[in-house]
Amino acid sequence: xxxxxxxxxxxxxxxxxxxxxxxxxxxxxxxxxxxxxxxxxxxxxxxxxxxxxxxxxxxxxxxxxxxxxxxxxxxxxxxxxxxxxxxxxxxxxxxxxxxxxxxxxxxxxxxxxx
Amino acid sequence: xxxxxxxxxxxxxxxxxxxxxxxxxxxxxxxxxxxxxxxxxxxxxxxxxxxxxxxxxxxxxxxxxxxxxxxxxxxxxxxxxxxxxxxxxxxxxxxxxxxxxxxxxxxxxxxxx
Numbered sequence: 001x002x003x004x005x006x007x008x009x010x011x012x013x014x015x016x017x018x019x020x021x022x023x024x025x026x027x028x029x030x031x032x033x034x035x036x037x038x039x040x041x042x043x044x045x046x047x048x049x050x051x052x053x054x055x056x057x058x059x060x061x062x063x064x065x066x067x068x069x070x071x072x073x074x075x076x077x078x079x080x081x082x083x084x085x086x087x088x089x090x091x092x093x094x095x096x097x098x099x100x101x102x103x104x105x106x107x108x109x110x111x112x113x114x
Numbered sequence: 115x116x117x118x119x120x121x122x123x124x125x126x127x128x129x130x131x132x133x134x135x136x137x138x139x140x141x142x143x144x145x146x147x148x149x150x151x152x153x154x155x156x157x158x159x160x161x162x163x164x165x166x167x168x169x170x171x172x173x174x175x176x177x178x179x180x181x182x183x184x185x186x187x188x189x190x191x192x193x194x195x196x197x198x199x200x201x202x203x204x205x206x207x208x209x210x211x212x213x214x215x216x217x218x219x220x221x222x223x224x225x226x227x
Contacts, residue, residue, distance in 0.1 A: 043217040096213050102147050105156035
């Protein structure tokens with residue numbers, strides 16, 4: 001375990017469903033991140049939260065809705081997704097300060113949209 | 115936003131040989147980091163090199179950074195089958211003290227026993 005826990009590990013959902021991905025860290029980190037990893041593409045930064053405040057939304061479609069109730073928890077709410085949204089969704093946390101050690105990643109949620 | 119670009123995209127070597135992967139980037143950075151990912155899993159942080167550093171070692175890993183050429187390399191010495199994974203470089207593009215990593219496409223490394 002890395003200290004960043006993502007649930008569920010696997011998710012299959014229809015295009016009309018609503019589901020949520022959860023990420024939790026108890027490393028004392030102040031920043032949390034959502035990344036999308038699709039086949040043959042670089043990791044795409046989706047959202048950045050620093051001290052619970054969203055500091056980056058990387059032109060993500062509104063069918064993805066993040067929520068950060070506190071510095072330890074991060075959610076990604078999903079609704080009316082498309083098949084091309086199928087990917088590995090990775091959560092990461094860090095101290096948030098430039099030059100700090102690095103990101104700690106969770107194991108990811110493998111999402112399949114049918 | 116800019117991304118590090120790894121080269122080669124795939125590398126296959128025999129166990130015991132050294133593996134070298136390269137990364138190029140486009141703009142100024144605060145630091146550059148290397149990560150490893152086993153198939154379908156999360157990324158694991160390997161090493162961070164700051165923009166004012168030229169070389170760094172960690173066990174069998176050696177990282178170099180040339181800011182004039184905007185490039186970095188990761189050397190894994192005496193490779194093992196367990197080193198088989200994808201390796202990513204990431205540039206820290208954070209501003210105003212806030213961290214923000216941008217990743218490249220990665221190099222898929224296969225170590226043959």
